[in-house]
Structure formats: structure tokens, C-alpha cells
Amino acid sequence: MNIFIYKNDHDRDKIAVIDFSQSIILNTRLTEIGDFEIKIPLINEDILQYIQLGYFVRASYDNSKWYVIREIERNMDNENGNYLIFRGEEIKSLLTQRLVIGQINLNGTIENNFESLLHDVEFVDDYKFNQGIYLLARDTDTTTYDFQFDFEILYNAFKTVADRGNYYFTVDCPHDLRLILFKAVETNNIVFSQAFNNILSFNEKINTYDFCNRAVVVGEGSGTAKKYQLVTTSETNKNMFFFQKVDATEISSNSGVITQTEYNNFLKNQGESYINANNIKKIYEMQVDTRMYSFPNDFDIGYKVKIVNPINGEILTALVTEVTEKWDDNGYICEPKFEILNN
Secondary structure: OOEEEEOOOOOOOEEEEEOOOOEEEEEEEOOOOOEEEEEEEOOOHHHHHOOOOOOEEEEOOOOOOOEEEEEEEEEOOOOOOOEEEEEEEEHHHHHHHOEOOOEEEEEEOHHHHHHHHHHHHHOOOOOOOOOOEEEEEOOOOOOOEEEEEEOOEHHHHHHHHHHHOOOEEEEEOOOOEEEEEEOOEOOOOOEEOHHHOOEEEEEEEEEOOOOOOEEEEEOOOOHHHOOEEEEEOOOOOHHHOOEEEEEOOOOOOOOOOOOHHHHHHHHHHHHHHHHHHOOOEEEEEEEEOOOOOOOOOOOOOOEEEEEEOOOOOOEEEEEEEEEEEEEEOOEEEEEEEEEEOOO
């Protein structure tokens, strides 16, 4: 597998092709930031001028993901030879390098709120990225949500907004940076089953260690004037009431500038997000054989696939949350991870 190196600038010049890697590991994640590691023999030190911190890398196949170099390691070894390892993250990690400056209050659809956050970066000359960044929303709806961010990391703000509407986002780099907002992709033709000999191992367990279905979201104020919202689900069995305190004291009404209704909506959003993230956990661990399907052409991060539970035959809908690709002397391996949705 060849690796392409690009400058991190508006022209997106491809400056080098590496065709002599000893090992390549590319990891992509749906809700977190993936990473990579590439090891090459250090035969010609001229290559060092092309492998620089902040430069972009991607594999040579179509639709491959983009990464940014964060670390470079040189090794001098009399026994194993000299080699270079460079590591980094998916380019959506660039969003962790910017802050929401000051406070921003949002009231709009998920797409509108993304646009508002992006506006804070793109319209400040000393703050924008080296190249343009624009939003591509593949799925839209009309539900509005209230958010408040105060000197928040831009990536975290995007993640909070996306999580609230069951959206995901990534960054692509065809020329300018492209922030892609999307929902899970339905697919019916990707199936992992013992009948197809593509399930290698399967394990399931269930727990309530972190479960919460009653959130007391505590906001600003003190004493009897402290503001809070109780956010609940429809559960009626009191033995199944799991209360948790959610700290939202950083949310401010700005001494009445934010209306009480808006402020309460901010608190409710915090509580609903917390409850959604802390459902009863049914945990599945499995290994699958992906040779029937090609990543990322047949399936990709954010795709829904089918898994036939070998324990009871139940058809499970699984969200692809992470994929690790490896190339080395032993060949190619593709290892996906899943989140089961109908549990």
C-alpha cells in the first residue's frame, strides 16, 4: 500500500509517495478521533523533508481517510536497521485546535447550529485555518435545540450539538476542508453471520453500572435560589429509578439576558444527553471476517450493518463505530468495531 504526503495549505500539493513502508496502521472512529502509525526504513534521509509535523497523509486507494502528522520518531538500530515512525490523528482533530471565543448561545436546527459555530472560525482572519472549511449536511431535520458554549473547544461543541440530534460528523479534504454532518447510513446487504462463516467470535453481557434514567441537572445560583431541572424517562418502576446529578453550573443566564425558558432548555439538553449516553449497557464483543466486504466502499464508519447473534439467532442492527486497517509483512487486515443499536 502506498502512502501519499500533502502539504497543509490551500493548494494541497502532493509532495511525496511512500511505497516502502514496513507497516501501516490506519484507524478511523465515528464519535472520537482516530489515529495512524506508519513505519518506514530510513534508507534515504531525503524523505525527512517531506515528513513534517502538520502535513497530511492518506492511503493511495480511493475514498481513503485523511490524517495529520503529530509525531515523528527516528530510531538508529545496529541490529534491525534505521527506521522512522510517524504518527498522528484524523484531520477532524484540527477542530480541537480552535476555541469558541467568548460565549455563544444557539437556537436552531443541528445544521444551523453547526453553521453558527463554523462562522466563528471562518470569519476571523487571524483565527481561520490555512485553507477554507465549509459544511456539507447530508441529512437535515427541522427540530431546534438550545445550546450555550463558553470558551469551549470547537470539536467538543460540535460533538455536543451532533450527539443531541443523533448526528455524526467528520472532516474530509478534497481541496478545502469539508466538515460533513450526517446520520447513520442504512444498509441491508452487509450481514455477518455464522452461516456466512464471517463471525469469528461473539460475546455478550449486560449491566447497569453507569445507568441513569433520572437526571437532576444543577445550574447556577446558590442555596434555595439554585436553579435545576429534573429530566426523566417514562420508567414507572421505582426500583428502576437511577438518579444522577449532572453539573451544568457553567451555563449562565447572563443576569436575565437569557430568558428562563431558554435557560431551562439548556439544562434539559444537558440532562437528556446524559441519559442517552447512560442507558442500560448490553455489551457485545465480536470479531468478524471482512473479506466478503470492502472498506470503505461496501461499508464505512457510521454504516448500519446486520449481525446474526449466534447465541439466539436474533438479528442485531450494528453501527460501525471504528475501523482499523493494517498492512505489514503478513498482508492486510481490516478490523471493525460495532455498537449494537437494538439492545
